[in-house]
Amino acid sequence: MKINYSLITRRTFLNTLFGGWIFAMLSGSLYALLKFAFPTLGKEPDFVVLNANDFLNIPPNSVKPFAWGGKLGFFFKKENGTTTALKGVCTHMECNVTYKPELKKFYCACHKGWFDQDGKNIEGPPPKPLEFFDIKVENEKLIVARKGFKVELPKA
Amino acid sequence: MKRFFLSLILVLSNSIFLFAEEKIEIFPSVPFDQFIVYQNLAIFWVAIIGLIVIIRMKLREFERIQKMGIDKEEKDIPLLD
């Protein structure tokens, strides 16, 4: 169907554009302001403290998820029994990854990205390897920390 | 003499450490973060200039209407529902 005349006037078009533009700019500025005002927004912790007993006894070649701030973290026991922890978030578009025990690989379903046991990006779009953390066990507590971060627990 | 040099080196290295400590990062140091900052600044300017253009267009429209003298609304227009 072809219309010979415009359904909207120049004025409504301009007003909509004006309002929309102002709205976009204000919300952009407000977002920056809120990011500052809420320090946890989009921010990850430096370390988390977990109960060691829940994690250390998982079977080899499996993972157990934990909360890394608002994101997914994995406690990972390799087949040879060594343990480590990593961020279970794909480096491509920040989807959560899953562990495939039969292939010994991490898989991101969003865009079919694959990582090997050491987190290296081997197939698909991910540009970087997965992020690994330092782990430490201290009287029944499992401390997972960002690599290179010195954890100082408050004396209880 | 040796002791003198040693102490001199100690003092100098101390002062170097002091200088290193003094500098506080007041701007993101990672090149990628810096790039994001400059990119956002550019986007911000584009947004500002765009908005200014729109405002000028609206201003023109107002001035045109005011020149025609049709901005004064008539009081007894029949209302459409």
Place this chain on the structure above:
Amino acid sequence: MSCQRLKSWIEERYDVEGIKSLVAHKVIPVHQYDIWYYTGGIAMFFFILQFITGMVLSMYYIPHLEHAHKSIIEIVTKLNMGWFFRSVHHWGAQLAIIFVFIHVFSTLLLKAYRKPRELTWVTGFMLLTISILFGLSGYLLLWDERAFAAVRVATGGAGNLPLVGGFIKAFLRGGIDVTGETLTRFYAFHVAILPIITILLTVIHLMLVQMQGMSIPVSIEKKQHKTMLFFPNMFYKDLIIWLIMLGIMVSLAVFFPPEIGKKADALAPPPENIKPEWYFLFLFQTLKLFPGEILGLNGETVAIIIISLGILFFFLIPFFDKKSSRGEPSPLFTWIGIIYTLYFVVMTLIGFVT
């Protein structure tokens, strides 16, 4: 999205039509000097931005001797965008004071202070003083060497005033010297006392402008001149200028983030060639002009008295300028205005260069 019910709900209760017609009839004179009408609006815009960035910064700042400096470093290095908001707050303050000064000198030179607008001048002058106090108190909150030395000098200078000097100094410092007490005091000034006074005075200032309309310079008052509507024409032009100013402020904040010095130490010697903030430079330079002793009196005291008299005269200009209050040209006060402006500009520049 016409919200007809909400509109009628409001209209049934409040006199919206009255306000609308008030807005529709407010006009702004158009002439060759009308660009100076925008400076006040710009200053106000910067004040609003300062309020916003100040609110978020105050969520993290700790006004304590031990933690003040550290908390600012924390803001700048650890928090999301912290460096940016501190930088914007710094540059917003500089630009706000610049435009307050431009506004006051344009008012002085165009004689917009004359009858019937004397009280507008008085409230405006108070706002200028408050802007400077804002700058001084905000500067100390950084609690680094420079801020510490600058505030020590500034409050010490006020202490040289005869009779009241000692009281003012003690009141500002909260003790004998600049200490942690001074910091909490200045924090209170900066975030509680001055903002409330600013809002109050700004409301009065704007209401006076609203009631009396814009002043037209004497030389062109008699001539026929065009007018434009405040809304939408003037308002939209204001908006354009505000946007440009916002862009300039943000760019300055990104390209020139302010430095943070070493933490203040009351026992350490002040850093080499400290300078006060630029809006104090003209006072600083004037003080330098005076010798240490004049006719057996302390030179600094004499200087402070003369400066105070100069500022007092500036404050009372609308009441001295009888000619222009009658609507006649008064060249004497034009010259006085020019001298004041030149003095301020030249002394600030000299202070900047040396």
